[in-house]
Amino acid sequence: MGQENRDDKGRGIYLTVKLKLDPASEEKRRIDRNIEGNRVVYNQMVTYCKLHLENEGRLPTQFDLNRLGAEIWRKNPSVKCIYNNSMHVTSGRVLQAYKKILEHNSKPDAGGAVSSGHRPRYKTVKAARSYGYPKRQDFGFSRKGKRRYIRLGKVGNVRFYGPEFPKGTPKTCIVSRIDMGTHSEYYASVTFEMPEGYATDELYPEIDTSQPVGIDLGISSVAVFSDGTVFENPKHYLKLRKRFEKLQRRLSKAVPFTEEYDKAKSRVDHAYRKLKNMRKNTVNHIAHDAVYLHGGIAMEDLSVKGLRGISRSRRMTNYYNDASLGAVQTRIRDVAACAHRKVVLVDPRGTSQICSACGAYVKKGLDVRIHHCPECGLRIDRDLNAAINILNRGWTGHPDPDRSNRPA
Template sequence: MRKAFKYRLYPTKPQQKDLERTLSLCRHLYNAALQERRDAYKKAGKSVGLYQQKRYLPQIREELPQYKRAHSQVLQDVIHRVDKAFQGFFRRLKAKKGKAGYPRFKGQGRYDSFTFPQAYETGVKLQEGGRRVLLKVFPWRESSHGIGSVKVKLHRPLEGKIKTATVKREGEHWYIIFITEVDPKPLPPSEEAIGIDLGTNPHFLVTSEGEMVEAPRHFQKAEEKLAKAQRELSRKKKGKSGRKKARLKVAKLHRKIANQRRDFHHKVARKLVNAYGTIVHEDLNILALSRSYVAKGIHDAGWAQFLAILAYKAAAHRASGSVLAGRRVIKVDPKYTSQDCPVCGHREKKPLWVRAYTCPQCGALLHRDVAAAQNILAKAWTGPSGETPRAFPQGNTPRSPGL
């Protein structure tokens, strides 16, 4: 299986300029390849393919000396990105769902990474026990080793065999992302099952066992500071030096909020995957909800990102088509999960502000979100027609948590 490792780079000012020049060269090549495809189809009705464009690269490097300063495989990856953008466009066009999104030109500051597709063979080399990384952006010369040796912070050990390396700019910071090939490490088998109900405020997640994870509300906490920075940016005139500084300040705040949210999602998902063999959640239409009156809270909670991370961490323990650790993430129909009593099945519509209630049918004292999580788990267990599906390992029954 493949795994990503992201580390912070600390280039010197000359090295930073060289990295930015490389990004600029890649951006111009991307736009030129995109323009060639557009013109060929518009003027001659012909399509230009991936390998046809890659064959032009030696000629480009010969006629434009500045492209000799970039690694040949980095330039090949740029052509692959253009081809991938068109493949996505044609796929969306065929699916006929929403806008297909024709590939766009990359403006200045809109192209932020370049990739060494065979970093394990050429282009990137770790030095000094992982304290520095040698990047071959410029050609090898007797007096220079590429862009040079760049300081890197390996905050966690790099595992496996390096396959690709991507240098990425995020605001004022630089990072390197290694994709490595590692042997899967299965978790201990678990036959425990749990249902989770997602929320926005005050709880991000409530489990069928009654555990409540408080919503961190990162955006809400930083909203005042962000509004102040945004007002300062709006006062700056375009083209002035102060505007760039104000824009970077706003971007830095947004990046911090996104990083905090992602870190929180990873930690919560990891705890669930480590503890439970089966995790059940509602199959929510998050796109529609993000356009409703609760959109702000849903965006702050980041449901879509959390569910994607949860599914990834569960699937990361699968190899060769077999489940190594028995981790499963199951989606169920969200209808009536917050209206049904998990004890007797009585259905009663309640306003959202009612968080705890007593079932009029059986007298059970229920917390709305805990009851919803229990109903979510029960739906995966009983199935839509009341039969027992193949959702859980044989011999496993979900625990019946007490209220």
């Protein structure tokens, strides 16, 4: 749960809030029917697109698909229970999937041949997990005391839990279902369009945001800021390892298609969800502090995949995954775009070797944790030295015209 910040795509800023739904059994059935109905429509639209492509040499427009959807809706009693407008989201998905495949096929493969005649996969019952409400009037919110409800078309009022809403206009809503083995969980992702000039600076007026920060990303410490803040690797996996082993053992002993197996599967799913949430929490923490407590950010432009190559042992891989460096990098960029902060990516070469005070080249191996400069006598943590170098590279190399008080 929480907020997902999306950077602006030239149309203003969108914030997506994920709500945990608590539907009663009848509402669950209705949501399931909407997911299933939209799955049927999806598959029929895929077939229609394929025929249209073969006969006319081009894909139908979304308008054509929506008209087809309305016809299916009218004639097919099993589809009639779904919310009419939700098919507009489905038609968009079909076209997107088809365009992606055509794009992929137009590229010659290794043999030089261009394959054709492919279509997106038909959705199986298991693969169908969500459906959407494309318009503002398709859903709404209400409150009874402390209880909050979301009104979903053809479903009704469903109680939900989630963060307070941002001060924007709700635009679209996607309802999704996650299979947890013994039961399903339901979520709604509501996207808000934020007003013009939206900035989160005003949320933290007491914090001095005039100074930019340099960030060194790594595995033993996930992030070290040039102001001295250190985020250690939380080693989530190590903490949960015993639990995982126990649950996996139980699952491997269970016989599939029994109640016991479902239960064991559910426990494993829950444990992985927990791990995922813990990692996500760390990432959000780092990104939040990096963006909202500083005036700008300089980061290494590192190929994270290359980094992974270094960590060959399984133990290191788990530490690496716990660090989720790729996620940290993307998240910082997303949050920064939302808060109107500038992110500068710098060349990471030599940032750990060069002295941040005098610029001397002090060669040291990976295991040397302290930077000790023989030229000027500077003695600081190796990662902190790198973070200061990254800051200097990013913010003196590319001066930001908006900010006059950047450090020399």
